[in-house]
Amino acid sequence: MARVKEILLSHGGGGMATRRLIEEVFFKNFANPILAPLDDSAELPLKERLAFTTDSYVVKPLFFPGGDIGRLAVSGTVNDLWMKGAKPLFLASSFIIEEGIDFDLLEKVVRSMAATAKEAGVEIVCGDTKVVERGGADRLFITTSGVGRIWPGAEVSGAGAKPGDAVICSGTLGDHGMAILSRREGIEIKSSLKSDCAPLTPLLESLLKETTQIHSMRDPTRGGLATALNEIAYSSKVGIFLQEEEIPVREEVRGICDLLGFDPLYVANEGKFILILPSELASRALQALRSQPLGKDAALIGWVAEGPEGVFLKTRIGGTRPLLMLEGEQLPRIC
């Protein structure tokens, strides 16, 4: 296949194009054993087991039902640390601001970050601010980086899923993506649809106190559940089978998805995670998750098997269809 000559939106969509960009450009040039697992966070070989991660947030609109770019920028990075089994401790935040935005808007975002950091139990300990000329950026971009301490005994990796493992989803899927989309496209649906954007701290603390025998975790953000599980399936060289009727999706989200031709399994989430662990621990893990408000809809949605590698959906009507990696993202773009 001829290599593309310019960067396309699909390179940021979280699907195959993003994967190729990461492998062909970043991974090839930065190659080192710490980067190699391409997990949500890197484990730093220091005296303590620390995890390190970074993410840029470019969401439009900046404020949406259930959250804002500030809440997202803290939650997203906190959650990426948790996905490596690390308790988030410290965040850095860097702002790229378009000249002319309201001072009050910026302060509102910053206050939201501070509140979310408190909720997540992290401190924002360093930062940077750049202002670019009008038209040089789309109002406000935030990049957060985080350092966390890996929970004693935890060995979590995208390559850790094993045949026989249970696949658990911590709650309903698609809320974030559909909330952003309805706000952005001005879809006026009388609905209580809200982003699920939240730090996963209470859920993960509850879970890790119950068990550290976790093989794999991932938060299904860009590209949704299907993309996150495909990454695990290929890194772990396993097949992942999902039972369609067990996957929690709100009626409302399903309705809007049907209306717009989206598949909720590919829609972004910002306060959910996928947990893969030995099946004998599944009921204890579910109990630990359901004991927290954020995890009340947690469900066992599938299992891991020996190859073929990939993700497969057992449908309500009894068939099996592969859930492929998308080339980019479902359109229109969300985050």
Add this chain to the structure above:
Amino acid sequence: MARVKEILLSHGGGGMATRRLIEEVFFKNFANPILAPLDDSAELPLKERLAFTTDSYVVKPLFFPGGDIGRLAVSGTVNDLWMKGAKPLFLASSFIIEEGIDFDLLEKVVRSMAATAKEAGVEIVCGDTKVVERGGADRLFITTSGVGRIWPGAEVSGAGAKPGDAVICSGTLGDHGMAILSRREGIEIKSSLKSDCAPLTPLLESLLKETTQIHSMRDPTRGGLATALNEIAYSSKVGIFLQEEEIPVREEVRGICDLLGFDPLYVANEGKFILILPSELASRALQALRSQPLGKDAALIGWVAEGPEGVFLKTRIGGTRPLLMLEGEQLPRIC
């Protein structure tokens, strides 16, 4: 003074406006003892003494004589760690890319980052990529964050300067800012003017092996020498006196500055640092710096005294004038 209603370019200029933005918005809301010193890096209270920092790079043009945004993004963050006396170990890099930029351009930048990371002895261990729609960003922004290990025995802080200390500058000032400016504004001067953009690793290793009794360090980036020293003067509650004729500035830089009405003491540098340490250690420190190519022009440029707080220049003609913090930056904007 009435509070401004919108974000101005001067809020990103590194001067008083930036300082007020940081204090009134970020520091007020994120307040915690680790952030409080507002040094170039934060010291993390972990089992090892680690430093943590972040910076966004939005330089225009992306390629300039002596460097590019990739070299800058690695050097700048590496140098911010060194300024806390920390040996840089790990970097995270996050890219915000405008749809449509050349794939080859991106790869060229990434290769430059990889080469600079190698030169600095750090590994890029995690990252993120976002693509925004055409017009949503100015081609390419890079945010890097870094983790480093504080050199045993080092206690470096912006608040650490003490009366009697010597002030040393590691080399010529103004090269980066003037190189960017001449390229950006299309000033066609037959010159070999190049950015000094470089990781300070060889200089700092040489220095720290010689002595760890360093009171204060800062790399004079946005706002230049005058701004960096004002920050130290006010944090340390001291006066800093500089001897104008000792401050190293290339003839060529001085010439372009004169032509355009710039003061080289306020122009950005990306491969220099200011060192404040007990005066009895000054000659050993100078020797350690001059033993490295990057430090061959290192010079003792002044001393620290009891108040009045601020920075004061003893001019060639025998007068003394204060070097004030600028409100924003000298115009036109550089980085």
